[in-house]
Amino acid sequence: MCELFAMSAGYHYTAQEYLPLFADKARDNMSGWGIGFFREGQVHIEKSCEGIYAGGHVHDSFQRLARVIGSRIIISHIRCPKSGHEAESSAQPLTDFFLDHHWLFSFTGEAPNCHAYESPRPLMRDRLVAARVFEFVRDGMAEQQAAWPENSLYQALAVTCKKLLRQYPGEYAFFMANETVLFAFLNHGEILTYHPPGAPGESIVLTTVEGGLTRDPGFWHAYPNENLDHGQILIISGADLLYLGHV
Amino acid sequence: MCDLFALSASHHFTAATSLPLFAVRGRKNVHGWGIGFFRQRLPVVEKSGDQVFADGRLHVSFQRLARVVNSPIILAHIRYKSSGEVDDCHAHPFVLDFWGQSWIFAHNGKAPAIELYASPNTPGLEATSDSARAFEFLRDFFLNAVPRRPHTPFVAILQEALILLLQRYPGEYNLLLSNGQVIWAFTNHRQFLMLKGSEKLEDALLLTTIEEGLSSENWQRMAAREGSLGLLLLIAGGDLVLMEDLLP
Numbered sequence: 343m344c345e346l347f348a349m350s351a352g353y354h355y356t357a358q359e360y361l362p363l364f365a366d367k368a369r370d371n372m373s374g375w376g377i378g379f380f381r382e383g384q385v386h387i388e389k390s391c392e393g394i395y396a397g398g399h400v401h402d403s404f405q406r407l408a409r410v411i412g413s414r415i416i417i418s419h420i421r422c423p424k425s426g427h428e429a430e431s432s433a434q435p436l437t438d439f440f441l442d443h444h445w446l447f448s449f450t451g452e453a454p455n456c457h458a459y460e461s462p463r464p465l466m467r468d469r470l471v472a473a474r475v476f477e478f479v480r481d482g483m484a485e486q487q488a489a490w491p492e493n494s495l496y497q498a499l500a501v502t503c504k505k506l507l508r509q510y511p512g513e514y515a516f517f518m519a520n521e522t523v524l525f526a527f528l529n530h531g532e533i534l535t536y537h538p539p540g541a542p543g544e545s546i547v548l549t550t551v552e553g554g555l556t557r558d559p560g561f562w563h564a565y566p567n568e569n570l571d572h573g574q575i576l577i578i579s580g581a582d583l584l585y586l587g588h589v
Numbered sequence: 590m591c592d593l594f595a596l597s598a599s600h601h602f603t604a605a606t607s608l609p610l611f612a613v614r615g616r617k618n619v620h621g622w623g624i625g626f627f628r629q630r631l632p633v634v635e636k637s638g639d640q641v642f643a644d645g646r647l648h649v650s651f652q653r654l655a656r657v658v659n660s661p662i663i664l665a666h667i668r669y670k671s672s673g674e675v676d677d678c679h680a681h682p683f684v685l686d687f688w689g690q691s692w693i694f695a696h697n698g699k700a701p702a703i704e705l706y707a708s709p710n711t712p713g714l715e716a717t718s719d720s721a722r723a724f725e726f727l728r729d730f731f732l733n734a735v736p737r738r739p740h741t742p743f744v745a746i747l748q749e750a751l752i753l754l755l756q757r758y759p760g761e762y763n764l765l766l767s768n769g770q771v772i773w774a775f776t777n778h779r780q781f782l783m784l785k786g787s788e789k790l791e792d793a794l795l796l797t798t799i800e801e802g803l804s805s806e807n808w809q810r811m812a813a814r815e816g817s818l819g820l821l822l823l824i825a826g827g828d829l830v831l832m833e834d835l836l837p
Contacts (some may be wrong), residue, residue, distance in 0.1 A: 351629060352690070352768070352769065352770045353630055368600075370791055383599060383600055421741055442601070442786075442827065442828075443826070443828075475632070489810075491785075492809050493824075493829075494828075494829045494831050494832045495828050495829065495831075496830055496832075497832070500734070503599045505834050519601070520826060521599050521770075521826065522770070522825045522826035523598050523825045523826060523828070523830055532776070534740070537738065542688075542689050542691015542738055542739075543687070543688060543690045543733075544689070555650075561739065562738050563740045576742075577823070577830060577831065579770055579771050579830075580690075580768065580770035580771065580823045581689070581690075582688075582742075582743045583742045583743065583825070584742055584743045584744055584823060584830075584831075585742050585743070585744045585831055586742045586745075586769065
């Protein structure tokens, strides 16, 4: 299974302490990687179809990027060989512009039925579940906001995720962020959150990697989800988990 | 009754159009004004006990600040005294630190019951008003909740704090609370008016308690529903991210 990473902070931060740990812990996923972040409201994505870990070392570019990238929100994805994709273009995160924002999106899970979704505005031609899920979520949220502009983004996302689970049952976990807020959704596995001890007001790290990324597992808090018919949405902004909702 | 204003965007904005309109439309509030924002991670508050609008003119400093303050989040308050003295110290917004962050707070409404609240923590706010005590109450609740931080969403703690506040110190609370990254807004009386994508004012998310809004555009009225203790809003960037009733 692919693995997800996100870091959110109140101000521009680098994830240099955590991204290499993420790469190390997810080293079995040798099929590609990506890091997405925001700079002055624009999305930047660096990705590769090369293995994240080879010859006993984390990929050189990944390490350098981890040191250099500074952003309020950073999302990373390490691709599983089982995904069946090798092209760099189908590595994640993905991006699109909707609801007045550039968004980053990365996904892990299994939802083969989702290939049947035909968006009026396809993101890419590749047969990529992540792209179909992103299209579904984007289209659903845009539709909700157009019909009920007075509703919150959370309401739009919750209604859309409910539809996703009903129409295309499967295993989903994704991170989706604009420049100020990060949404995490899951209906299987778990998402773990971590506030660096000593500086809890500075940043929050999220990952799907079992047990977390650091040597202090006690500081990681897991949000598991076992019932595929129901999901959870976490809202993160700055250094805080602001909200946990059930779908 | 005091009035509140907030601007929220994903990038820096000045509120050069909407802030003066806010002051003009809220000119019945004659006991002071204040503007709060964040520079880097530090809160900056400029406030005064002077009338914001007198002799047919806006306070000169308010006007100048409205043109100059440039931030993704701007909060403003114009005061009609219901508690405490009329001076700079009692004008809003107020600033306190908790949860590892600095917070700016502004309040509208009458809550005389909380004037008796004595915070066990320091620093205290110098002002002797219901608003100052309400802010200290919220700060104190969050200080006690710090051990729960790793596994409790912020909203859960804020909801608990508000419910306890309303139980122990019933009153009218419209409040804005910001750490420079998000704005939490709560109302249990009157309303908030919200506008997104204005063509006449700033193209950010604008929020005010002024009943008719700040322009002739389609302002959305948001108020507590019957049966709820109040309405809680979370605003980040230019978006309303969450809107929830506060339930007993």
